[in-house]
Amino acid sequence: xxxxxxxxxxxxxxxxxxxxxxxxxxxxxxxxxxxxxxxxxxxxxxxxxxxxxxxxxxxxxxxxxxxxxxxxxxxxxxxxxxxxxxxxxxxxxxxxxxxxxxxxxxxxxxxxxxxxxxxxxxxxxxxxxxxxxxxxxxxxxxxxxxxxxxxxxxxxxxxxxxxxxxxxxxxxxxxxxxxxxxxxxxxxxxxxxxxxxxxxxxxxxxxxxxxxxxxxxxxxxxxxxxxxxxxxxxxxxxxxxxxxxxxxxxxxxxxxxxxxxxxxxxxxxxxxxxxxxxxxxxxxxxxxxxxxxxxxxxxxxxxxxxxxxxxxxxxxxxxxxxxxxxxxxxxxxxxxxxxxxxxxxxxxxxxxxxxxxxxxxxxxxxxxxxxxxxxxxxxxxxxxxxxxxxxxxxxxxxxxxxxxxxxxxxxxxxxxxxxxxxxxxxxxxxxxxxxxxxxxxxxxxxxxxxxxxxxxxxxxxxxxxxxxxxxxxxxxxxxxxxxxxxxxx
Numbered sequence: 215x216x217x218x219x220x221x222x223x224x225x226x227x228x229x230x231x232x233x234x235x236x237x238x239x240x241x242x243x244x245x246x247x248x249x250x251x252x253x254x255x256x257x258x259x260x261x262x263x264x265x266x267x268x269x270x271x272x273x274x275x276x277x278x279x280x281x282x283x284x285x286x287x288x289x290x291x292x293x294x295x296x297x298x299x300x301x302x303x304x305x306x307x308x309x310x311x312x313x314x315x316x317x318x319x320x321x322x323x324x325x326x327x328x329x330x331x332x333x334x335x336x337x338x339x340x341x342x343x344x345x346x347x348x349x350x351x352x353x354x355x356x357x358x359x360x361x362x363x364x365x366x367x368x369x370x371x372x373x374x375x376x377x378x379x380x381x382x383x384x385x386x387x388x389x390x391x392x393x394x395x396x397x398x399x400x401x402x403x404x405x406x407x408x409x410x411x412x413x414x415x416x417x418x419x420x421x422x423x424x425x426x427x428x429x430x431x432x433x434x435x436x437x438x439x440x441x442x443x444x445x446x447x448x449x450x451x452x453x454x455x456x457x458x459x460x461x462x463x464x465x466x467x468x469x470x471x472x473x474x475x476x477x478x479x480x481x482x483x484x485x486x487x488x489x490x491x492x493x494x495x496x497x498x499x500x501x502x503x504x505x506x507x508x509x510x511x512x513x514x515x516x517x518x519x520x521x522x523x524x525x526x527x528x529x530x531x532x533x534x535x536x537x538x539x540x541x542x543x544x545x546x547x548x549x550x551x552x553x554x555x556x557x558x559x560x561x562x563x564x565x566x567x568x569x570x571x572x573x574x575x576x577x578x579x580x581x582x583x584x585x586x587x588x589x590x591x592x593x594x595x596x597x598x599x600x601x602x603x604x605x606x607x608x609x610x611x612x613x614x615x616x617x618x619x620x621x622x623x624x625x626x627x628x629x630x631x632x633x634x635x636x637x638x639x640x641x642x643x644x645x646x647x648x649x650x651x652x653x654x655x656x657x658x659x660x661x662x663x664x665x666x667x668x669x670x671x672x673x674x675x676x677x678x679x680x681x682x683x684x685x686x687x688x689x690x691x692x693x694x695x696x697x698x699x700x701x702x703x
Contacts, residue, residue, distance in 0.1 A: 216241055216256040223262030223689065227679040228269040228664035230657050238267065240685045248681055262689050266656065269664040269677050270299025270686030271640050274431075275462050275495045275615035279303035279310050279357065280322045283619045288350040290620025292637040296697075298616075299686035300668070300676055304358035305462060305617075306433040307402025311341035312359065312391050314367035314384075321362040321407070339394035353620075354686070356673060358431055359391045361401040361419065362408050371518040373410050381415060385422050397671055398428035400462070403435035403444070404508065406515040406522070413447060420455040429671055431460045441466040441474045445481055452490045460670065461494035463617045464606055465502065467597040470543065475602040482611050493670055495615035496606040497635045498642045500598040501701060503552060503617075506584055506591035511538040519589040526581050539577040545597070546576045552592040552631035554583070562631055565593075594631060594701065607643065608653050613667045614643050631701065638697030645696050656692075 216239040225248070226233045237251035247254075273293065278284045278301060293301065303309065308321040313336050335341045338359070345355060364384045365376070376384065388399060399419055402408055416430075423430050430451065434444035445461070452459040461482075466474050485492045507515055507522060514535050515522045525531040550564045569579035583591055606612055618636030625632060640663060647654045654662075668677025675683045 216246060216251070216254060218258045218260065218685075219251050219254060219256040220260045220262050220267055220687065220689070221251065223265055223267035225679055226266055226268045226657055226660045228661055228677050230661040230665075233266070233657060238679065238685075238687070240687075243684055245679065245681055245683050245685050245687075248679065260689070266690040266692050267679065268297075268660050268688045268690060269679055269683075270688050271297045271614075271663040272300045272302075272667040272671075272673060272677055273298045273615050273639075274302040274460070274613065274667045274671055275305050275617045276301035276303055276619065277305060277617070278619045279355075280305075280308050281619040283621065284345070284351060284355065287620065287622055287625075288348070289352045289622065291352075291622045292618075293616070293620040294352050296638060296640045297663075297688040297690070298353060298640065299688070300354040300356070300673060301620075302356050302358065302397070302671055304360050304396070305400050305431065307360050307362035307400055307405060307408055309357055309360035309363045309396075309400070311335060311338045311357070311396075312363075312387060314364065314387055317370040318363050318367035320370075321360055321366050337394060338391040338396050342395045354673075354676070356397050356671065357395075358398045358400040358429070359388055359396045361399055361411070361416075362405065364388065365411075366407060369407070371407075371520060373407070373517045375410060375412055376415055381418055385418055388419060388422050389426060392423070392426040392428055396428070397673075398431060398458075399423050400431040400433070402433040404433055404437065405505075406507070406518055409435075409512065409516070413450070416451055417454055420451050420457040424455050424457040427672065429458045429460050431462055433462045437466055438468050438471045441471060442477055442481070445478045449481060449485050449490070449492065452485065452492060453488075456490070458491040458670065459493070461492075463502075463615070464494040464496055464612075465598055466602065467502065467595070468543070468545075469597075469599070472599040472602055475599070475605060479605060479609050482609070486611060491670075493611045493613060493666075494606070494609075495613050495617070495667075496603065497615060497617050497639050498603055498607065498646060499633070499635055499639075500600055500603065501594050501596040501633070502598060503633045504593055504595060506551075506580065506587075506593050507589055509539065509542075509544060509549075509580055509593075510535060510584075511542075523585060523589060526585050532581060535581065536575065536577040539580070546580075548596045550594050550631070551583070552594045552633075554587045554591045556583075556587055594633065604647065604651070604653060607647055607662075613662045613670070614640060614659075615667070616640075634697070634699035634701060637699035641695050642697035644690070649692070649695070
């Protein structure tokens, strides 16, 4: 007697092998039997005739933790309804644990108001136990340790290198966090407080990650003109330490830089051929989310938010920032405000529209918006190449991830613009690149969403339809699967 039998389905088991027809018997939270169960009984039967039955999707680049969604809306409906059953948090250098000092939580303030959350943990073990105890999450959750979260616990707002003693202390704490359940470490090298990070510092952390069998995940330092150089820096860390390397949301921004993607993919292929374990994730949209201050010259953000705002209020510094932004080649017409502490009326407005309404240059509008918002402005930019996205998705090292967060369908009343990837990433890949363009087979696409990320991130007994594995299962109507999310809806 089974709890559930899924019968007559066409199974895509996550391995990449051809699909086949079978029944699945589920007992408790595990797959107990795969085969012909026509003579077996169960409390619940699901007829999956003419449907595809797949493992639950694994989203290794998720921000539901650092956006606080795992607490404010733990059902994470926009993730569940696109087939996601497991998420990995602690991405892009920021995590919610371990908190080694009062400044550690400030690594998430670019996405979250740190005045509101109530924190009742310090260590990784305490954090994970608290998540498990609340038992409200609708998905499985694992986390990386945020590199910036570690650094800021010691450095606060200082922009400098770690001393040898500080580096040794944080490396030890990283090791403890991994023993307590973290699956690796992430870095967000594009963000202000990580820009002073040296290659040696990252190599030392990578050695600890390697020791505990984890993954080093990186949001690379530059995704425009120095894109290739940043890719090579990450690959060099893997060469020197043999750590498992994963590049977050692989992308190159700005049309004049798009040509670099092919060379980057070639470099990753060559690294794999030499025996390095290198992968990346990608989302299927040409628009990206970022923070407004990344449009400023890098020197303007040195020292953190407080010093940045002081510079922007200084007339001479302001003039220098404006001049350098004018020479940057940024296409401001492709940038709009997603969220700001200011009035909701700013949301969905392009920077160019705001500048025109205020009768000022677009560069001055950026500065004034940052000052008025105390630096906390999220933007959406349509700056990626569709051709590059397709090249990345079909590459053997690619897995699919949202780089988004979980929401419910009432979130629109807040006025915040949510990137459609938080609602439609996985069905979009299946409908567009499998059913539409036919550049991926069903089995290839499902593997990129299931067993490939689960294996890379050491998520055991998930990502496959296999006996004794957890019964995280998605059933798909292959003729109707579509993504309906857009920037407007």
